[in-house]
Amino acid sequence: MALLSELQLRGRTLFPGLLLALTIAAAAKFLSEHYVAPVMLFALLIGMAFNFMADQERTSEGVVFASKTLLRLGIVLLGARITLGDIAGIGTSGLLTVAGLMALTIGFGFVCAKLFSRGWRFAILTGGAVAICGASAALALAAVIPGNDKTERNVLFTVVAVTTLSTIAMIIYPVLFALAGFNDAQSGFMIGATVHDVAQVVGAGYSISTEAGDKATIVKLLRVTLLPVVLIILALALARRESGFSQVRLPLFVIGFGAVTLANSIGLIPVALAALLVDASSWLLVIAIAALGVRTNMKAMLDLGWRHVAVIVVETVFLLGLAWVAVATGLAGI
Numbered sequence: 001m002a003l004l005s006e007l008q009l010r011g012r013t014l015f016p017g018l019l020l021a022l023t024i025a026a027a028a029k030f031l032s033e034h035y036v037a038p039v040m041l042f043a044l045l046i047g048m049a050f051n052f053m054a055d056q057e058r059t060s061e062g063v064v065f066a067s068k069t070l071l072r073l074g075i076v077l078l079g080a081r082i083t084l085g086d087i088a089g090i091g092t093s094g095l096l097t098v099a100g101l102m103a104l105t106i107g108f109g110f111v112c113a114k115l116f117s118r119g120w121r122f123a124i125l126t127g128g129a130v131a132i133c134g135a136s137a138a139l140a141l142a143a144v145i146p147g148n149d150k151t152e153r154n155v156l157f158t159v160v161a162v163t164t165l166s167t168i169a170m171i172i173y174p175v176l177f178a179l180a181g182f183n184d185a186q187s188g189f190m191i192g193a194t195v196h197d198v199a200q201v202v203g204a205g206y207s208i209s210t211e212a213g214d215k216a217t218i219v220k221l222l223r224v225t226l227l228p229v230v231l232i233i234l235a236l237a238l239a240r241r242e243s244g245f246s247q248v249r250l251p252l253f254v255i256g257f258g259a260v261t262l263a264n265s266i267g268l269i270p271v272a273l274a275a276l277l278v279d280a281s282s283w284l285l286v287i288a289i290a291a292l293g294v295r296t297n298m299k300a301m302l303d304l305g306w307r308h309v310a311v312i313v314v315e316t317v318f319l320l321g322l323a324w325v326a327v328a329t330g331l332a333g334i
Contacts, residue, residue, distance in 0.1 A: 017062015024290035038163045040135045043286050047293020054295045066291035072253035074284030075140045079260030080277035093333030097326050098222050105131035105319045116307040125158045130315045133224045134162040134196030156296045161312045166200040174208050185334050186327050188212035192219025193323040228258045
């Protein structure tokens with residue numbers, strides 16, 4: 001009975017903040033579906049408008065819970081989107097090329113951050129978001145990186161930036177690749193390898209052709225599949241930095257993400273259940289983004305300056321250039 005009473009008290013404490021984040025997420029979903037714009041961006045912007053609620057006694061705990069615990073749960077369920085069988089058709093050369101593009105882009109993030117006088121945490125956030133899967137990667141990486149007083153605003157900036165750049169790329173890249181003379185398979189590979197967010201990859205790919213859309217989706221899913229690998233490497237590197245490998249403790253959400261991905265890959269999760277889990281993951285991530293928006297002060301975002309923008313734009317152009325070379329030289333196997 002004591003445990004039940006404690007849970008009820010905890011639920012009453014969290015409910016107002018969770019309801020706020022859920023309401024913002026629902027509004028963002030509605031606007032996204034009716035105005036064909038990124039749901040993450042709507043959730044962030046609406047959330048920022050409610051920043052005055054972040055420090056209110058009734059809502060603060062629920063908002064923090066949504067931005068942290070629900071975020072990690074959403075990342076775990078994201079594994080239901082991925083199966084290793086989906087990427088088998090890309091071939092060894094395509095797999096190595098995509099992995100190489102990701103590694104080089106993340107590495108270049110450190111160079112770029114240094115060039116524009118930004119910190120290593122920002123380098124990991126932006127480089128990983130550009131290289132892997134946009135907003136979802138930024139949220140997952142932020143959950144592994146030790147936080148500081150700039151972490152939340154840097155995460156929010158990264159999500160806004162990659163979402164905006166993805167939307168621009170969805171419009172521009174199909175035209176650019178057509179002018180370059182790429183065939184449908186090449187264009188699909190380029191879109192899947194360079195556009196940040198999954199929704200924009202699908203939109204850009206299928207705007208060219210079914211073949212380009214299928215190729216773009218598979219390549220993008222390959223990038224998403226490599227997310228847990230990057231998270232594990234990052235966790236090991238940070239543990240080594242802090243206290244040596246003897247103290248390595250992988251975050252539970254990373255283990256959960258890997259377990260769900262593996263279960264989905266070997267057929268332990270029925271297709272119908274996988275679809276429900278992916279939908280639940282989408283909702284949880286939007287709710288978490290909405291809560292992060294509530295906790296973000298717009299003035300603090302504006303104070304970040306042009307160097308933040310320069311880092312992520314240069315990283316995006318760098319990835320595009322690498323992928324272009326890989327396709328033009330045949331390294332992508334297309």
